[in-house]
Amino acid sequence: MTEILNVFVDNTPGRIKSVTETLARENVNIIAFAVHDKGEFGLMKLVATEPERAKLILAENGFACALREAMVVAVPDKPGNLNELTGILLEHGINISGIFGFVIEGGQTGICCLETSEPVTKALQSELEQAGFRILTSMTIF
């Protein structure tokens, strides 16, 4: 399990850059990110190698940001795998409140970042591992 850093950004030119610039200055590595459009503002979701440090840096620079628990899963890039992953979560009665993912190289591994309404239990984690999904902590992503 890891944490996703949620940053409140105005929906105007240059605001995303001001986040990336601040983190770049402090050598924070961003592994994945997405922005959810909320009209006049957006919620930027960042997976960083050092989430706690990234949060402190942004907070010190005046950004409104918060860490939220999330699950980052390495999914082998094969048809049906994402379906299997979401199926296992459904079986456990877990609601996915946010999800974004990507494949770096076709046929290799995809990364899926998940936020859930219910806590992810140890039992569920091991079931996912047995099904061939690797649950990553920030430090082990790459």
Added chain:
Amino acid sequence: MQVNYWNKEIETADRAEIEAIQLEKLQHIIKAAFKTPFYSRHFKKLGIKSPRDIKTFEDFRKLPLVSKEDLRRGYPNGFLAGENYDDVVRMHSSSGTTGIPTVIYWNREDLEAATDLVARCLTAAGCTRSDIFQNMMSYGLFTGGLGLHYGAERLGMMVIPIGGGNTIRQINTMRDFGTTTLHITPSYLMHLATAIKEHGIALETLSLKRAIVGAEPHTEETRRKLEEIFNIDCYNCYGLSEMNGPGLAFECVYKNGLHIWEDSYILEIIDPATGELLPDGETGEVVVTCLNRRAMPLMRYRTRDLAHVYTDMCQCGRTHRRLSRIKGRTDDMLIINGVNVFPSQIEEVIMKIPEVGTNYMIHLTKSGAIDRLTVKVEIYSKMFSGDPVELDILKDKISEELRASIYIHPRVQLHEPGILPTFEGKGKRVVDERGEF
């Protein structure tokens, strides 16, 4: 609580004594007024031939109410008592942003009296000669800068005449000289909180005790927020250049209304529509007569500020009546779909909401025949949880609370902290894009 007086006898005089002083000083003002083009014309019309014709408050209320337009029409010398500037030692003037500026003249005694009153104000707010006073208001034609400067010096504080702007230098000065007292606008003080943090200075390491917060009307909620951020006392003050600038009314350490110095001013609250005098406690337009200025007499001046008078006694023992915070201006009232709304009402609501930061903007647009109100607020970083649902709930909450207060359902927009414009001078938070009717 420690209460210090600058002039105890006057500050605690009973009503009859105060009124006797007022009527006596009024004689001198009327005498000077005969020498001005404006009043000599009006006195003739009213059949007033000598100061002795104005002996009671009833007589006094026959004098005309004077508006800002009257002052402008009299630019530059319509209210000057005398043929030339020989007795005048100082002039000040408004910025004139909305047209012709208004000018104020002081002779040596006037300046002396004005300075003494400011020292009285600062003493009421707990300042002593041991304090270090950083004057962050602009100097020059604006009365607030020089007015407080003179008063603080008179009191014996060490005055740092740094003026406005240059935030980094302000912060370094505070740190290096152990500033205890600031004179600053509320919006600049808000801005300073962020700037000090960005500058890498912990607020606890500064020696700040209090801030004299003026030049912009602000709400009780804004004061509380500022006091909490800085862990200091913020004192509200009220003045206008036409009434000598600062020194007209000031809060004492009990911070429960602004004592208006009635030995130096006559206060009236009128119905802005009819000009009728209102009883204490009712909200109306503040009308003031300056009893300390003979180079440029000005009586029954309509300030356009709306406030009311507190009727109860203050715990500090001062007998001079207290004025409420300025609730709005007769000329900044917004009419939104036929409803009267003061920007201060909106500020009051949003500053009570903990998730909201320090800056806001009010936008008015037109959609067909309907006025649309959009209130833009900044979110408060510490209250942000990252949950998008919470943000939607927050928007609804702000909108609902505004509707309950102003009877208009506004659109609420959330913004990043520090994104909305901050105002180092007078805040211009209303953008009206409805155009002309």
